[in-house]
Amino acid sequence: MELMKKIWQLARENRKKIVLPEGNEERTLLACKSIRDNGIAEIILVGNVEEIRNKAKEIGADIEGINIEDPETSDKTKKLAETFYELRKNKGMTLEKADKIVRDPLYFGTMLVKTGEVDGMVSGAIHTTGDLLRPGLQIVKTAPGVSVVSSFFIMQVPDCEYGQDGMLVFSDCAVNPNPNQDQLASIAVATAETAKNLCGLEPRVAMLSFSTMGSADHEMVDKVRNATNIVKEKRPDILIDGELQLDAAIVRKVADQKAPDSDVAGRANVLVFPDLQAGNIGYKLVQRFAKAEAIGPICQGFARPINDLSRGCSSEDIVNVVAVTVVQAQNCAK
Template structure:
């Protein structure tokens, strides 16, 4: 877990204001206590203040270091409503609709990030990924030059020599069901940048398929091959290669047989899956069978950090995603 130790250390250097949009939920409250105790972020809990404090008291969590924001009582509510209306009026938004929508904790939290009253947001313990992405894409939108928002997992595999001493980034495991070749190229580039900025590691990106360098012919392989070509053309400074089978991507002996001329094969530390089914299944296989730690899904591509959680997340998962979000926010400035 050297990756998370480094993230925690960096998060403490310059604390950021991070919203937990599900502030009344008990796992979030347990996580909040640990985040405050470890000085990882200045927390903002969204919800009814009485419910938050009562729930925290029942489970014995001290949240005195957190700010509580109740949308219905906030002095920022009207400002957020008017700004959301301005953002969405060309899509048919009315002030009446905006007033109802912005009171939703996920929309309210996203407006906090948009307006500079928070630096990032985390949600997903009781909401779907779609619930998180919708306000994010409507309000914060994508970063300049980024075509798609995607989600990655930082996988830490014990007793493993693959990647960076057992650490690899898996993408896209959360957002795009069937990306086009252009979108897949964008995901590869964005994840490579994440590897550089968040992991302080030079990326070696493998575009995964069931074929290695033309060993099979199929339209699914063609998409991955084209995505690799697009990514390499757009970012010749990055080591991106494909199509590669998983074993050729990470195992040096296999790579020597299947792709001896590849700059990535045998030493990839970023794995880009061809679609969401493969990515989701792949990370869960490694997580369960190899007893790996899976940090995420972490969203990438938003103009400001907004991150998702699995609905099966633990309080420790929430703590780690908040820490990553805080570091992402530092990188935005």
């Protein structure tokens, strides 16, 4: 896939440290060799050193040269616990409790991200999205000006005239069940930045609805319309329009009829769905019916990159998400 080749190349040009807290998970261990050999990232695994090495040997995973941090013995644990205590003491945190919590691999990894010991984290092969987001939101929090963490999929549709030669970015398809208008606006801004910085697109953002430019009146339409106006006011540099039905967003002939004055309609390459039901259904329809490659879900909106994996992911998926996380970290550093 051309996009992933470009992302791998960008990762190689400025390697970052990425922590993988599921250190003894088989697919994670198998991914380490490819990440190391291709120069994509410097990896830190979290877990018991002996257990990880024994598991790697058992499955034939070459992890020579990969750093391993065991929260139970690491010289970093004490400092991470103290920092976590300072971050959460107003919430009733104690030093004793903080020391116990940061020994959890996900919290240990998240604290490494927070303190700058690493540049990003990838997890989720054996943990739920909630398991990942909870420490991320408690510790790393959202980026300045971003009110909500969301997700996106990069959709690559073969032999397709829509989007940018068949490439579109869909959001939010995995995190927020029913964002309000301000959250939806924040998701749109974050996704436009993702399309530009990660995919190399000039984002044209369509705010999707069952209505196009006032063809229907409903509170659900109002939410999309208001979110669009919020983005236009706060970020006039972003090319965005809505509310738009899907066909008006991506099909020129339909756009000419339904939204002839729009600079986005018929040309959108970023599709922002009004809620999680629509987004999740939408990306899966395209993936199955159009045989599209769906890269994601990838998180956006954290102050430093933290990314989720599907529990059904392959080792190749982990390599690709690590590469994406590296590029996100590069953009954070700008």
